[in-house]
Amino acid sequence: MSWLHHPLSRRGLLTTATGLAVAAAAPGAYAASPAGTGLPAAAQGPAGTLAAFTNPVLWQDFADIDIIRVGDTYYYSASSMHYSPGAPILRSYDLVNWEFAGHSLPSLDFGSKYDLNGGRAYVRGVWASSLAYRRSNSTFYWLGQIDFARTYLYTARSVEGPWTRHAELPQVYYDAGLLVDDDDTLYVAYGNGAISVAQLSADGRSQVRNQQVFSTPSNIGTLEGSRFYKINGRYYIFLTRPANGQYILQSTSGPFGPYTLRQVLLDLRGPVAGGGVPHQGGLVQTQNGAWFYMAFVDAYPGGRIPVLAPVSWTGDGWPQIQLSGGAWGTSYDSTLPARPVAPMTGVDTFDGATLKPKWEWNHNPDNSKWSAGGGLTLRTATVTGDLYWARNTLTHRIQGPTSTATIELDFAGMRDGDRAGLALLRDSSAWIGVRRDGGTTRLVRTDGLTMDSNWNTTGTGREVASAAISGTRVWLRAQADIRPGAPRPGTFSYSTNGTTFTGLGPAFTMGNNWQFFMGYRYAIFNYATQALGGSVRVARFELSTP
Structure with a gap:
């Protein structure tokens, strides 16, 4: 079409x-x-x-x-x-x-x-x-x-x-x-x-x-x-x-x-x-x-x-x-007996050298900047202030009508100017993640990533909430309600122990226009705004439904 x-x-x-x-x-x-x-x-x-x-x-x-x-x-x-x-x-x-x-x-x-x-x-x-x-x-x-x-x-x-x-x-x-x-x-x-x-x-x-x-x-x-x-x-x-x-x-x-x-x-x-x-x-x-x-x-x-x-x-x-x-x-x-297959939800620990076919990159990846096996390592592949220009953003389709994606992120390898996290990605996007600037690491919620009808970037994002973070590991979570005609909220939270999660920032309203054709996706990203060389490791991804 x-x-x-x-x-x-x-x-x-x-x-x-x-x-x-x-x-x-x-x-x-x-x-x-x-x-x-x-x-x-x-x-x-x-x-x-x-x-x-x-x-x-x-x-x-x-x-x-x-x-x-x-x-x-x-x-x-x-x-x-x-x-x-x-x-x-x-x-x-x-x-x-x-x-x-x-x-x-x-x-x-x-x-x-x-x-x-x-x-x-x-x-x-x-x-x-x-x-x-x-x-x-x-x-x-x-x-x-x-x-x-x-x-x-x-x-x-x-x-x-x-x-x-x-x-x-x-x-x-x-x-x-x-x-x-x-x-x-x-x-x-x-x-x-x-x-x-x-x-x-x-x-x-x-x-x-x-x-x-x-x-x-x-x-x-x-x-x-x-x-x-x-x-x-x-x-x-x-x-x-x-x-x-x-x-x-x-x-x-x-x-x-x-x-x-x-x-x-x-x-x-x-x-x-x-x-x-x-x-x-x-x-x-x-x-x-x-x-x-x-x-x-x-x-x-x-x-x-x-x-x-x-x-x-x-x-x-x-x-x-x-x-x-x-x-x-x-x-x-x-007319056929039900037969089990691999579930569309569940946990991925990226234990193989190749990605499972449920994953797709936003555009072609730079294959020299990522690796899998004992977790997913994403090295910064692009210097940009725009997530829509960032290479090696890894996406997963959202399971409806509502679902939750959680990643365990090790950010010890980040460098100044780096941004890494979990997004709800489309022509209007939002994310939760970690940013490192001036030797300080903060947890942030960002809205206002937008594209126009020709898919040119019109907004690179604005910080709507933040929290202090210590150590080198955090769990990031995005919840999406993709029922058509519903309020369409996307909410974000984080945890420092993998068990207790704290909401960060207001709910994000996902767009429901058809012109982009593809639906929202969960997206894992890591990009640099100053210089290449940083990295993060995703130890675990989980997609769950209520």
Whole structure:
């Protein structure tokens, strides 16, 4: 989805529903396809396998969803913009419980601005992209657009990596959806308004054919966010009308059409109080034949979070979302038994030489200035008075609806002019941390870190509270309430023993504008305002929920 075409101001363009493709049903109800049609049908699994789930299935910021199944495992790819590594991949065995698996882009090696060197890449980088698996060579394919100007293909034999970047493709594929056809041919559906299909070469690294297959009617506004499927001989392009609708194109004549359009949903009430309409997601079929649609809901300040609903099919081959009370259900029955995965919350002591895939840096890091193993050591990598310019700021998505992040910080290695701590990071930010000046170390709370609509810094922060501190160790804590429509407070506290915490400064109100797209994150930072050479060590990070 492009900010150039974000439609929160576009809700009134379509005033009548056409080709409605939603079905009212009780939670857990599934429609069977008519006998003899050969069309896909959602079906319950064997007796005893049903398990209820509640939306959102994961309250973290994972937008522009592409979801696939390989064997008994599901993979979920999402946008990450200026965060590095890029394009996170989640893994699940039941569509409900998810864990981090890896990233398709090991680094954002697309120019110096991604290194915070002479420029910045906020709200650039990895937008809507596509993940596919090719059984003929047992390889995962990621295809995506960078800076709205370049398209790249990455491949790996395992989602954990290593991932290999191939040469830039000659065509820019906006909001691409990648399809591996039954005969192993690779196709890409893409575009904004004008939707096209391209056939790729056998290795996926060049283009064989390109054809526009659909032009969005003016009364709809715009369609984008392509997801490309072949289901029972028919081709489907799943498209979003940001940020309140979902449509689908169907062709019975091949990947280049002609296509017929049908509305899947428009202004559908979502399952997250205060959140938006579920949209821009993907279809996936379970091992036992059931179909589901995973979409995201705009839920700022936390970002765009995934919700799940079962899907049935009409006799003429159109998907229907199973509704509950005329809305996307807050809960449904699953067709798969729940299977545990690594939790999204808990403690990280940074005991390995590499970071776990739940971590992403704000822009590419300077890898010579950090190390892990027995804790995380951050050496100052930038001389600046602006956190938004500081390299090696390490971020973690916030767990909703409310959660707490706590770090144990050893600041013995700080030098005069250094700033280190824990932030709530977005285009309006605040932090708690340690600053050292003139040989004296103080604990401070800072507000007023802001950027404008072009992501230039407009405020580098103001101190709103402080406290004396002794020794070389402190525990810093940030608590975030990211429920949309709520007061959205972020509060900060500290401890000198790891047990008793004292609040510092007033509550910070997190912004809930959509233009930055990514939600707030917890962020660990250490930067210099005078000279490099200082360091801090984070012995422990804990993310907890009430």
